[in-house]
Amino acid sequence: MTVVPAGVTPTKAAIRREAEAPQSLVVSFGADKPLMMDAGVALAPVTIAYQTYGTLNADKSNAILVCHALTGDQHVANPNPLTGKPGWWSTMVGPGKPVDTERYFVIASNVIGGCMGTTGPASINPATGRAYALDLPVVTIRDMVRAQAMLVDHLGIDTLFCVAGGSMGGMQVLQWAASYPARVFSAMPIATAARHSSQNIAFHEVGRQAVMADPDWCGGRYLDEGKYPSKGLAVARMAAHITYLSDEALQRKFGRKLQSRSAPTFSFDADFQIENYLRYQGLSFVDRFDANSYLYVTRACDYFDLASDYGGSLAAAFKGSKTRFCVVSFSSDWLYPTSASRAIVHALNAGGASVSFVEIATDRGHDAFLLDDPEFSATARGFLDGAARARGLPPPPDQTPTVS
Amino acid sequence: MSGKQPAPEPKLRPDLYAVAMMLEPKSRVLDVGCGDGTLLRHLSERHGVDARGIELSQRGVNHCVAQGLSVIQGDADTDLADYPDDSFDFVILSQTLQATRRPRDVLDNMLRIGKHAIVSFPNFGHWRVRGQLLVKGRMPITDALSYAWYDTPNIHAFTIRDFVALVKMLGARIEEAKALDESGRPMLVNVPWGVWNLFGVQAVFKLTRDT
Numbered sequence: 001m002t003v004v005p006a007g008v009t010p011t012k013a014a015i016r017r018e019a020e021a022p023q024s025l026v027v028s029f030g031a032d033k034p035l036m037m038d039a040g041v042a043l044a045p046v047t048i049a050y051q052t053y054g055t056l057n058a059d060k061s062n063a064i065l066v067c068h069a070l071t072g073d074q075h076v077a078n079p080n081p082l083t084g085k086p087g088w089w090s091t092m093v094g095p096g097k098p099v100d101t102e103r104y105f106v107i108a109s110n111v112i113g114g115c116m117g118t119t120g121p122a123s124i125n126p127a128t129g130r131a132y133a134l135d136l137p138v139v140t141i142r143d144m145v146r147a148q149a150m151l152v153d154h155l156g157i158d159t160l161f162c163v164a165g166g167s168m169g170g171m172q173v174l175q176w177a178a179s180y181p182a183r184v185f186s187a188m189p190i191a192t193a194a195r196h197s198s199q200n201i202a203f204h205e206v207g208r209q210a211v212m213a214d215p216d217w218c219g220g221r222y223l224d225e226g227k228y229p230s231k232g233l234a235v236a237r238m239a240a241h242i243t244y245l246s247d248e249a250l251q252r253k254f255g256r257k258l259q260s261r262s263a264p265t266f267s268f269d270a271d272f273q274i275e276n277y278l279r280y281q282g283l284s285f286v287d288r289f290d291a292n293s294y295l296y297v298t299r300a301c302d303y304f305d306l307a308s309d310y311g312g313s314l315a316a317a318f319k320g321s322k323t324r325f326c327v328v329s330f331s332s333d334w335l336y337p338t339s340a341s342r343a344i345v346h347a348l349n350a351g352g353a354s355v356s357f358v359e360i361a362t363d364r365g366h367d368a369f370l371l372d373d374p375e376f377s378a379t380a381r382g383f384l385d386g387a388a389r390a391r392g393l394p395p396p397p398d399q400t401p402t403v404s
Numbered sequence: 405m406s407g408k409q410p411a412p413e414p415k416l417r418p419d420l421y422a423v424a425m426m427l428e429p430k431s432r433v434l435d436v437g438c439g440d441g442t443l444l445r446h447l448s449e450r451h452g453v454d455a456r457g458i459e460l461s462q463r464g465v466n467h468c469v470a471q472g473l474s475v476i477q478g479d480a481d482t483d484l485a486d487y488p489d490d491s492f493d494f495v496i497l498s499q500t501l502q503a504t505r506r507p508r509d510v511l512d513n514m515l516r517i518g519k520h521a522i523v524s525f526p527n528f529g530h531w532r533v534r535g536q537l538l539v540k541g542r543m544p545i546t547d548a549l550s551y552a553w554y555d556t557p558n559i560h561a562f563t564i565r566d567f568v569a570l571v572k573m574l575g576a577r578i579e580e581a582k583a584l585d586e587s588g589r590p591m592l593v594n595v596p597w598g599v600w601n602l603f604g605v606q607a608v609f610k611l612t613r614d615t
Contacts, residue, residue, distance in 0.1 A: 324474065326469065327476075345476055345478075346483075346486040349476070349486055349487055349491075350486060350487070350488055352488070352491055354454075354456065354474045355456075355474060355476060356465075356468075356469045356473070356474050356475050356476060357465070357475075357476035357477050357478070358462070358465055358466055358469050358477060359462060359465075359477055360462075360466075361462060375466055378466065378470040379466055379469050379470055381470065382469050382470030382471055382472050383469055383470075383472065385472050386471070386472015386473065387472070389472060
């Protein structure tokens, strides 16, 4: 059992539990197999917490790696052990869903720097016996992908049938395709960008400053001190949450509606429904996410600039790629707008890669990739079906082949 | 692919059939303005072609991708410039050139991106079109050109002779040409351009850069 320091609430204890002894499959790599990080550190030991769904076929050709977004986790299609809510992509992954677990073997792992069981700042540093906190080297998207490659190796899989993910997960997809082109048969980067824009970095910096300005952050050592920077992390989440939604959707959902009152109170209470909603989003977030992890994963996104690893040319990152790509953007996403996806598509075309590109019309903003959208589902299903035919995977039992 | 007999040849629009006949099997093809992907699907299934598409309408793109075709949402006028030289064996533009903003640049880009360009278009020189303008004095509306002047997407009307002149101006070479009559049948070859220009409802040209 994990020892819970005094002053830590039961929920915070649950966060620590998932960080140290997750309700997940776990694989650990010792000093003989360190994670070679961009920061120049060989990290060991490294633990990766992951989930799998479906069955790996005999020739191991039906594996799909799902990469999670900033505050997502490996619980893609099962109830989340911390929140009890359905997995974050249960609309997309499951039996009969576009990512059909009756056909495909789905793997999802918690990223390096995360807090759901994979090595991150809340994990115990074996050198000190305390949580790493800020002693963990700064993590990059490429580090996350290297760790996933170690997991895929461990599972004995050479080539992934598909790597898919949205937002920060989409960055991992792009990194996979660039770093391991021969191991990625198809790729679905969704609502993402090949580099973080100045505005993207700016919003992340606001979040990090909110966390670090909270006195209970304790220079990152809050776990040792039995404290938790709930207020700072909640504010960070509130600011970030606005970027996940569109102006239009906020107006439609909340407008200027007042919260359980008929007139403004002339105070700084949450008069407006939108204020109440954001406060709720902030408060519920701190019950499921580690504050230092938030610093690490936001930083990883900020450092992401795929072209910079290829002499400034994004096309060079994909040159000669045999991977089949399906790039998806959402019309009202202003965090990773369609223009960012188009830049990826142009680079893929210039690199001669096979690419599909769909912009889904929606007013639901960046978060649309997590929501049930018929057009999006049909796109993902059609793309995977086409790729499965090309890969020689058998069609689903209830579907007669249309191609000879 | 698995040794089964292919299903009977599906009915393809006559101009698309003419386009398909000009392609070499197993080649790399870009279909610009691929619509619902009918031609792409036909080419990849029947001709073993590595077929990609560009389509302006989201509806068309989503339909194509949902069928497993490699199609991107894009505009012939703006997005062809991003493709490197010689990235395809054939670049196809079906019934779209007259609807582009800069047809000359589009054709130029097609010839640059592909080793060959195949263009099909409605012929504004057909005698019915001429007749309507001559007799009624109104902008013509025919089966092939079915829009009123105020809502037509066909903003750059041209004839077979106009097209031949543009090809010459661009320094390209006509490798093959077909005119289709009112029932979609190919017309006689070895007749003067003027005959095609008068009786051809639409035309299909295969071009290459003159090197």
